[in-house]
Amino acid sequence: MSVESISAAIRDVVDFPKKGIIFKDITPVLKSEKLFREVVDIIAKRYEKRKPDYFVAIESRGFLFGSALAYKLGCGLVPVRKKGKLPYKTIEESYALEYGTATIEVHADALGKGDNVIIIDDLLATGGTAAATAKLVERLGGKVVGFEFVIELAFLSGRKTLSKYDVNSIIVVN
DSSP states (O other): OOHHHHHHHOEEEETOSSTTOEEEEOHHHHHOHHHHHHHHHHHHHHTSSSOOSEEEEETTHHHHHHHHHHHHHTOEEEEEEETTOOSSOEEEEEEEETTEEEEEEEETTSOOTTOEEEEEEEEESSSHHHHHHHHHHHHTTOEEEEEEEEEEEGGGTHHHHTTTSOEEEEEEEO
8 A cells, every 4th residue: 555545546526515616525444444554554654752742633524533643542533523513511612614614613622731732634626624623622722743744735735824834735636
């Protein structure tokens, strides 16, 4: 298995979720136990010696990778969800998407001062969701150690939005 195999398995879905968008569908990667394991192992290897306290996983596909990584490395998982989806007291952050606006939330007691976190999601586009997540983490006193993405759409310049952080992507689409 290799990064090329992972990349080859990702399929483009044209005009989803709306006309003009080419959605990068990772479900074929998830379906393959070998490719899914490869993605998790690539990311986990970066943190074997400097394990974070938590993976902060962005809804919804970030949950899939974040859960596996938290288990593999023996650390916690903090979900960041769309507004109204978490059951306890939350803090929220609104941001612009490449095709609209959204608000995300995290539980108000999810992190403590000085907790080291890796923020994870499947895709980096404009960086709006990831930057909003970093703001939530920092408002709770956590420290963003870095970001992990399976796919980065470099032509949307999301990495610039996150320029003060360490950003890693397995696959970069120019």
